[in-house]
Amino acid sequence: MASTAGKTITCKAAIAWSPGEDLSVEDVQVAPPRAHEVRIKILHTGVCHTDAYTLSGKDPEGAFPVILGHEGAGIVESVGEGVTSVSVGDTVVALYTPECQTCKFCLSGKTNLCGSIRTTQGRGVMPDGTSRFRARGRDILHFMGTSTFAEYTVVADISVVAVTPKCPTDRACLLGCGITTGYGAATVVADIRKGSNVAVFGAGCVGLSIVQGAVRNGAGRIIVVDINKDKEEWARRFGATHFLDPVRVVAESKMSIQDKLVEMTDGGCDVTFDCTGNVGVMRAALEACHKGWGESIVIGVAAAGQEISTRPFQLVTGRVWRGCAFGGVKGRSQLPDLVNDYLKGDLKVDEFITHREKLANINAAFAHMKKGDCIRCVVDMSI
Missing domain, CATH: 3.90.180.10 (Medium-chain alcohol dehydrogenases, catalytic domain)
Incomplete structure (x- = not known):
């Protein structure tokens, strides 16, 4: 040829x-x-x-x-x-x-x-x-x-x-893109330690990859939040310990999803992730964080012109809002290692x-x- x-x-x-x-x-x-x-x-x-x-x-x-x-x-x-x-x-x-x-x-x-x-x-x-x-x-x-x-x-x-x-x-x-973005967000960007309480908003490819990264780092509660109840089976398959439908939470408990997460985790999550691109969800993810050290990581991309907001007091009291691209992974230096992890059976x-x-x-x-x-x-x- x-x-x-x-x-x-x-x-x-x-x-x-x-x-x-x-x-x-x-x-x-x-x-x-x-x-x-x-x-x-x-x-x-x-x-x-x-x-x-x-x-x-x-x-x-x-x-x-x-x-x-x-x-x-x-x-x-x-x-x-x-x-x-x-x-x-x-x-x-x-x-x-x-x-x-x-x-x-x-x-x-x-x-x-x-x-x-x-x-x-x-x-x-x-x-x-x-x-x-x-x-x-x-x-x-x-x-x-x-x-x-x-x-x-x-x-x-x-x-x-x-x-x-x-x-x-x-x-x-x-x-x-997707798997590396989520897995890297959990293992490279976030400070997930053994026993950490983690909440993941959105159970798509990125969110499920975060779940498997949180499992690898030994997280305690891994709570997936999604309005599609059919995603619960997927979330648990990848290692989630809990699944919440925020619409159902509001209807049954009269609590916001962030208040429910704070209640479940004795003060708030150590790390939360937004994978939805919805600015309202981004706010909820931040406000579900623990006072003093909770960190919320924005991954989802919002539409042009949209802005995130919260009361400044949420940040003054020690919560951190940050974002990441491609899970903080350096493609040429680190991606081959993820491929090898897959081949060894360590990465879904x-x-x-x-x-x-x-x-x-x-x-x-x-x-x-x-x-x-x-x-x-x-x-x-x-x-």
């Missing part, structure tokens, strides 16, 4: 032409990688709520037309000049949180955020300010530096990490896959995601 290195590839991609519309699976031209860029043949991708959020038009950084997707894994097809971190044929995971290892952020030891390509990534272009995608005679924007809803994509070399080929790409892709991944679709049916994957019985739908990128 003739090499495609250095050539433009025509392949299929799911293009979001306008907000609120179904994705259109059609031909796209993918230019070869330039210096410090990598072209990946995407084999599998997860469909995440962040993709749906941007497609809805509520994302303040959302721009169209764009190829969405940020939870993908595949094989390196070709590399540009100066690329040394990965090689042709490597099994890789695309990283929406890059790691250059040289900027102020990477060198700080305080964060997994990287400042090297943040501006261009936010504008939907490669670091040189241009796109590698064209369809219908016009440029198509990149998404989160990854655009995994295409059979081939181009990423910066700091936005990809090689992992062992022993891990199937339909599993490895899920470590590109298979259990998250509830639905599967082909690229041609990617809109069905979005439909699955909106239903309560879906944790993650994995899309096979072969046509």
Whole structure:
């Protein structure tokens, strides 16, 4: 088979032409990688709520037309000049949180955020300010530096990490966002200790990953809060000790969910997590924290223009409000270890896959995601 290195590839991609519309699976031209860029043949991708959020038009950084997707894994097809971190044929995971290892952020030891390509990534272009995608005679924007809803994509070399080929790409892709985000939030960002009282608001992929991280760290009570009562079985399967439906709590006890959690935990939770993106829930999660040391971690992304609020006294009395991206995990340095944990049986991944679709049916994957019985739908990128 003739090499495609250095050539433009025509392949299929799911293009979001306008907000609120179904994705259109059609031909796209993918230019070869330039210096410090990598072209990946995407084999599998997860469909995440962040993709749906941007497609809805509520994302303040959302721009169209764009190829969405940020939870993908595949094989390196070709590399540009100066690329040394990965090689042709490597099994890789695309990283929406890059790691250059040289900027102020990477060198700080305080964060997994990287400042090297943040501006261009936010504008939907490669670091040189241009796109590698064209369809219908016009440029198509990149998404989160990854655009995994295409059979081939181009990423910066700091936005990809090689992992062992022993891990199937339909599993490895899920470590590109949801599972790592939740598990890392519990094991890297939060101070969960043996016996800690933990509350998790939202029992989707991220929330359930937090639960398994809390179990690993030896938490005592792990309380999952979700309005979908069908999520209780899922929560307990991953290690939750309690499940609360906040609507039922109010109806039966006449207490707010935060008051109920304070009552259950003798003063409040040590750590709470919001995975919903609902600013009202974010407030409840903070106010469910224990006075003096409780910490609430915001993971869910709220719609443009929304703000969080609480009485300042909640913070004056020692509660901490903080957020995190990608679970505080540094993709190039630490993600391979999570892949190895999965292979050793120390990290659940298979259990998250509830639905599967082909690229041609990617809109069905979005439909699955909106239903309560879906944790993650994995899309096979072969046509």
